[in-house]
Amino acid sequence: xxxxxxxxxxxxxxxxxxxxACGKPVEQNQHIDGNEDKKLLNMRYDGSARRSQxxxxxxxxxxxxxxxxxxxxxxxxxxxxxxxAIGTIFPQAVFIGGADPATHYKDQYGxxxxxxxxxxxxxxxxxxxxMLLIAMIGISIVIASIDRFFPLYKTxxxxxxxxxxxxxxxxxxxxxxxxxxxxxxxxxxxxxxxRFKVYEQDGxxxxxxxxxxxxxxxxxHIGLIIFLLGALLRFIPAFYVDEHVWVREGETxxxxxxxxxxxxxxxxxxxxxxxxxxxxxxxxKEAIENQDGAIPKTFRTDAVxxxxxxxxxxxxxxxxxxxxxxxxxxxNPLKFEDFALYQASYQLDEFSEMSFKIHDKDDEDTNYxxxxxxxxxxxxxxELDEGFRVEVVNYFPEYEMQDGQPASVSKYPKNPAFVFNLxxxxxETPETSFLGIGANIDAGENNQYKxxxxxxDTRDVTGLTVKKDxxxxxxxxGGAIFMIGVIQGMYWNHRRIWLQPRSDGAWIAGHxxxxxxxxxMEIEKSIxxxxxxxxxxxxxxKS
Amino acid sequence: MGDWTAISGNLLYAxxxxxxxATFFFAxxxxxxxxxxxxxxxxxxITLAIIGFLTQIGYFITRWIAxxxxxxxxxxxxxxxxxxxxxxxxxxxxxxxxVDLLGLFALPIALLLIAFASMFPTEISPLVPSxxxxxxxxxxxxxxLGQGILSVSFVAGLIFLISQVDQSKRSKHxxxxxxxxxxxxxxxxxxxxxxxxxAMNYEASFEAPIEGQxxxxxxxxxxxxxxxxxxxxxEGSMSPFFQAPEWMRGEDxxxxxxTFLWALLxxxxxxxxxxxxxxxxxxxxxQPLLNKKVNPELVDExxxxxxxxxxxxxxxxxxxxxxxxxxxxxxxxxxxxxKEVWALITFFFYAAYLHLRLxxxxxxxxxxxxxxxxxxIIMFNLIAVNLIISGLHSYA
Numbered sequence: 019x020x021x022x023x024x025x026x027x028x029x030x031x032x033x034x035x036x037x038x039a040c041g042k043p044v045e046q047n048q049h050i051d052g053n054e055d056k057k058l059l060n061m062r063y064d065g066s067a068r069r070s071q072x073x074x075x076x077x078x079x080x081x082x083x084x085x086x087x088x089x090x091x092x093x094x095x096x097x098x099x100x101x102x103a104i105g106t107i108f109p110q111a112v113f114i115g116g117a118d119p120a121t122h123y124k125d126q127y128g129x130x131x132x133x134x135x136x137x138x139x140x141x142x143x144x145x146x147x148x149m150l151l152i153a154m155i156g157i158s159i160v161i162a163s164i165d166r167f168f169p170l171y172k173t174x175x176x177x178x179x180x181x182x183x184x185x186x187x188x189x190x191x192x193x194x195x196x197x198x199x200x201x202x203x204x205x206x207x208x209x210x211x212x213r214f215k216v217y218e219q220d221g222x223x224x225x226x227x228x229x230x231x232x233x234x235x236x237x238x239h240i241g242l243i244i245f246l247l248g249a250l251l252r253f254i255p256a257f258y259v260d261e262h263v264w265v266r267e268g269e270t271x272x273x274x275x276x277x278x279x280x281x282x283x284x285x286x287x288x289x290x291x292x293x294x295x296x297x298x299x300x301x302x303k304e305a306i307e308n309q310d311g312a313i314p315k316t317f318r319t320d321a322v323x324x325x326x327x328x329x330x331x332x333x334x335x336x337x338x339x340x341x342x343x344x345x346x347x348x349x350n351p352l353k354f355e356d357f358a359l360y361q362a363s364y365q366l367d368e369f370s371e372m373s374f375k376i377h378d379k380d381d382e383d384t385n386y387x388x389x390x391x392x393x394x395x396x397x398x399x400x401e402l403d404e405g406f407r408v409e410v411v412n413y414f415p416e417y418e419m420q421d422g423q424p425a426s427v428s429k430y431p432k433n434p435a436f437v438f439n440l441x442x443x444x445x446e447t448p449e450t451s452f453l454g455i456g457a458n459i460d461a462g463e464n465n466q467y468k469x470x471x472x473x474x475d476t477r478d479v480t481g482l483t484v485k486k487d488x489x490x491x492x493x494x495x496g497g498a499i500f501m502i503g504v505i506q507g508m509y510w511n512h513r514r515i516w517l518q519p520r521s522d523g524a525w526i527a528g529h530x531x532x533x534x535x536x537x538x539m540e541i542e543k544s545i546x547x548x549x550x551x552x553x554x555x556x557x558x559x560k561s
Numbered sequence: 562m563g564d565w566t567a568i569s570g571n572l573l574y575a576x577x578x579x580x581x582x583a584t585f586f587f588a589x590x591x592x593x594x595x596x597x598x599x600x601x602x603x604x605x606x607i608t609l610a611i612i613g614f615l616t617q618i619g620y621f622i623t624r625w626i627a628x629x630x631x632x633x634x635x636x637x638x639x640x641x642x643x644x645x646x647x648x649x650x651x652x653x654x655x656x657x658x659x660v661d662l663l664g665l666f667a668l669p670i671a672l673l674l675i676a677f678a679s680m681f682p683t684e685i686s687p688l689v690p691s692x693x694x695x696x697x698x699x700x701x702x703x704x705x706l707g708q709g710i711l712s713v714s715f716v717a718g719l720i721f722l723i724s725q726v727d728q729s730k731r732s733k734h735x736x737x738x739x740x741x742x743x744x745x746x747x748x749x750x751x752x753x754x755x756x757x758x759x760a761m762n763y764e765a766s767f768e769a770p771i772e773g774q775x776x777x778x779x780x781x782x783x784x785x786x787x788x789x790x791x792x793x794x795x796e797g798s799m800s801p802f803f804q805a806p807e808w809m810r811g812e813d814x815x816x817x818x819x820t821f822l823w824a825l826l827x828x829x830x831x832x833x834x835x836x837x838x839x840x841x842x843x844x845x846x847x848q849p850l851l852n853k854k855v856n857p858e859l860v861d862e863x864x865x866x867x868x869x870x871x872x873x874x875x876x877x878x879x880x881x882x883x884x885x886x887x888x889x890x891x892x893x894x895x896x897x898x899x900k901e902v903w904a905l906i907t908f909f910f911y912a913a914y915l916h917l918r919l920x921x922x923x924x925x926x927x928x929x930x931x932x933x934x935x936x937x938i939i940m941f942n943l944i945a946v947n948l949i950i951s952g953l954h955s956y957a
Binding site: 062088089091092095096098099102103105106110112113127128130143235260292299301302304305306308313314315316317347348349350351358360362483485490493497500501504505508509531532533534535536555 | 566627628629658682684685686687689690691693694696807808858859862865866869870872873876877881884888889890891892893894896897898899902903905906909910912913916917919920921922946
């Protein structure tokens, strides 16, 4: 460490640009803040010795200097801004409704979509390079803050009211008064009234206020780092569970992500829509009529949450104990223990039961017996009291014709269809029938009987998101600290006014970290009745 | 109920005209020869602006009573509210710095916003389940207030640029400044064209394939561009000059494109018409009027101060409150929805502005251009993201 001893006697660390105590420019270091040949001093960090400006030899120095540069930080921000904007041109892959991205972008958006997909913009926000950008911004925040905070803190702590002449003259706001009637006491009183702290040394004055505003940026950067760390913790399963479960009305099912501990029963799912004839909704009549479909009012699941009491007993049927009854709507998740269930999706009118009867092929009014199929659990055969036997040969929960063959596109009974073998009493050769909603196709010309649909029951299915999130507290803390820091830095201004007695009057100088016009107003009010002349703003704006 | 709706509509009209009159008084301040000598015009201007603001608050409250929820739930309501917040932010900054010219530019921008808002469906609409939360009021009002304050930064930046850009020769600055003015002309043209054709009840219907089905599409403006493979079925309507390209899918894509073309063309007519009359760049014509009044350093500081005040408010409203609500409604505080991404872009952009200003000394011209860019991003998020890029936020 090559320390620098100033003529005022203060010992400054290596790399100091302006003496910490008196502000005298350290001759050999003026290039650091670009002060050579300048009329004004660069006061951004009060000429303190920053590591990034002092050392540049080793690899560590170079990495440190890279990340502590504001230019680099802002460049990273701009790259992120441009990338994010490109990421919104077409929908991200998570929003394309489960379609295959490899073909979706080309089909929907042509050649531009193809390029978008191939460059990886369809999944930009979880791509490694976007994460890397955010991580680099994070590193830059940490290093830039450490690089500046400690030197600045020490310098402002060690500053003395008695300033070097050059320091005074090279302040942006500076003025000379030639008078022997300067009223120092009134000036001090005025400053104190304006909530300045006034320090004195051999007749030299330093008035300062709101120094804490200088720490705002560092506080908000700490908040940002905590926020980013919180987001990072989500990759650890103990902190974060994100699952989805479909529950049919009346059904009890295990809640995924709870390690077999909790079960949910869907008592009812309710979808309400706005009704223009309902007096309460009448004020929305015009909007309801202008909308093509119905406008939903409520999505609600009434549910019971159970805890399994015999957990860990392999093979045993779960014994369940009710721990909570309640409902989940949008904006009001159902919470229990560490978990929250969010109303995320729904499926209306899924078939639960279908009833059939056997009648003569040519006469629908005859009845040779009825049976009911439970669609979630169809039996393989149904024996009817009248002696008929019906065998389920094939069951298509969501039936569709594919290449001329019946097939099921899912295991959910959204459009059920059956192939039945019907054995009349005493017969060994069955009659085959194909039956679905609105599709009763004769399988054989020679059939004597026919099956007819007599009724069905439907029920709704609710889709719930299961969430456990222990990172929220950390993320909220980060957000709160960030806000405090931003407000601290933006809504208060650090202001200093120096007054230096001269043989023929006094010199006055002022500094603020921002809002110079307001600083000059403040000085003008403080010098009222003191015979000190208003200082000039020596800065010339380059427009 | 109907009464409240009518009262609310009338209050909005009244506020609009009061702002308009206030603008004229602020224009009158240019004639005050010397700075600070006569404050009469400015005082009347700011008084009217406050009265207009209170009237618009009246609109807001009565509409809230009529609908049973805060009127910030669709594009019309939100944009109107945004205009109101811009006026509010202007009033606050006026009392800090007392710059009359700020009113001359801020109020017309607010007027444009409110008029623009009225081009969208204005009927009272019900809240879909995801919007039924107190966070609607908290998040949307705070975000909008933040945007309003940031917009004042743009207004001051614009004053700075018009008064300071060297108009003696053509430069990048003059070209971009004229572009900004042209964009304002496009907005004005959009308002004029859509309200004219809607007053005429103009309709042109097309039959076109949408997602493989024949659908009927009704234009409310003469079709410059028709839907892809669309056939004009209404009689007496102008037939389109060309068809929208195939990739413009969706029922309203071609219709929106047509409206956009009308606005662009109308903007050209307005802009070049004015320019031919003035025989010089529009900014060059305004510049001499401002020069006596503008203190560039002061205007620059107003622009920066607006960012300093607006940035924390915007962050709180558009990011933090947004995240809290998103966590409640959609089970995640952040989901990379386009509106969220653009709010983040706005945040990053102004963060960059602050870093460049505080640490790299970007002041004056550079700072003013950044303020213009920031406003561009805010408007993009308001208009383009809602109308073009669909996402969870496209309620309008």
